Amino acid sequence: MQQARDATSGVVVASRLRCADTHWTRLFGLLGTKEFPSGEGLWLKRSRQVHMIGMRYPIDVAFLDDGLQILRTISALPPGTVSPRVAGATSVLELPAGTLAETGLKEGARVEIEGDVERPRGxxxxxxxxxxxxxxxxxxxxxxxxxxxxxxxxxxxxxxxxxxxxxxxxxxxxxxxxxxxxxxxxxxxxxxxxxxxxxxxxxxxxxxxxxxxxxxxxxxxxxxxxxxxxxxxxxxxxxxxxxxxxxxxxxxxxxxxxxxxxxxxxxxxxxxxxxxxxxxxxxxxxxxxxxxxxxxxxxxxxxxxxxxxxxxxxxxxxxxxxxx
CATH class of the missing domain: 1.20.120.1630 (Four Helix Bundle (Hemerythrin (Met), subunit A))
Structure with missing residues (x-):
């Protein structure tokens, strides 16, 4: 199972991180889920924009470059919206709403991702x-x-x-x-x-x-x-x-x-x-x-x-x- 942590502070921002690295897993993402439990996260590879169409709850979003440095963060992105397209971003980290504030993860910080890949199922x-x-x-x-x-x-x-x-x-x-x-x-x-x-x-x-x-x-x-x-x-x-x-x-x-x-x-x-x-x-x-x-x-x-x-x-x- 993968984890995501702040490389500077060592704070774990997602203790159970799943990876969406295909067209369909990126497209559907968290659709169909009723909640996003604390400690979970979804890492969308080859992505620089996310949509919230059909979602039931807000999420925190961090846009990462190739080196996993955070280029931009959005707190509590609401359902039914589409995020801006972030230039230079190559992946996106989706987290439960409030995670950015709780962990202190900010723009400019670098994220470390470790562990075995777990892909969304179902x-x-x-x-x-x-x-x-x-x-x-x-x-x-x-x-x-x-x-x-x-x-x-x-x-x-x-x-x-x-x-x-x-x-x-x-x-x-x-x-x-x-x-x-x-x-x-x-x-x-x-x-x-x-x-x-x-x-x-x-x-x-x-x-x-x-x-x-x-x-x-x-x-x-x-x-x-x-x-x-x-x-x-x-x-x-x-x-x-x-x-x-x-x-x-x-x-x-x-x-x-x-x-x-x-x-x-x-x-x-x-x-x-x-x-x-x-x-x-x-x-x-x-x-x-x-x-x-x-x-x-x-x-x-x-x-x-x-x-x-x-x-x-x-x-x-x-x-x-x-x-x-």
Missing amino acids: HAATLTTAISNVALACLYVFFASAHFEFARRTGHWRTAMPIVVLEAMLVFVALTRRPSVGTSPRLRDWTIGLVGAFLPLLLRPGDGPGPLARLAEPLQAVGLLITLAGVLSLGRSFGLIAADRGIKTSGVYRVVRHPLYAGYLLGYLGYLGVYPSLWNCVLTVGTAVALNCRALVEERFLARDPAYREYLRRVRWRFLPSVY
Whole structure:
């Protein structure tokens, strides 16, 4: 556990200091907490401004430079406000209101931080996961409803239902995924993952099947089967964002690195062939780009594990054997 103390006086200003060093832990910070117990502190790295939007209580704030010297302090920063941006600051120390006065910590003093890093748990990760899960589930309900209504009205159950089943598998494994032992903190990686998951749920059947429907239907079926095989091989290790939920190398993962994405792409291409429209074309191309980027991001993130590097060496192809 880390501690923060005044380097000159030796007074401990935070006996239990947690570190927020990712985009999401900095963004959510103390959100969701009802109180900030005396003796606790939150150290926001790579930050020179803080917000109090959604907070329930005031806090003391100290802005630090690279040498942990205090450039500016704010006592009892109230909820609903945003602090000034402090030039030269590279991190921020958040403390319970009244701590600055009680400890005598002032501008110009230097802070010492010692001990093992303890990162915030629960609030940021739980809130982010809950929001993405609820959004994914709601969007799927609208997606499935639109296709069920279309099939009921037109009788095109055979062409409309495969994509509904395909997305149902994605949503199911996403909502039941096991916790990760490490998740990419990069905002770009989160954006890529969420775009790849959410875009296909905006596909719509439009006016009905196009002239290539009979040729495209088998693509949907093959995509559905590959996705099912991928789900059976991956189990609950699926995730929307690049994360370590265990290395999977069995089943269809012995053939390509990302069989699920290959199945999705075939299914989406088949859907586009059945229901051709500019809207569906844009969404399909966007999804294909996002899934490819997602595959690259996951490989980069998991390559920290020697076992996965060996897997990359052994299995060369990402989506399609001997092609890509």
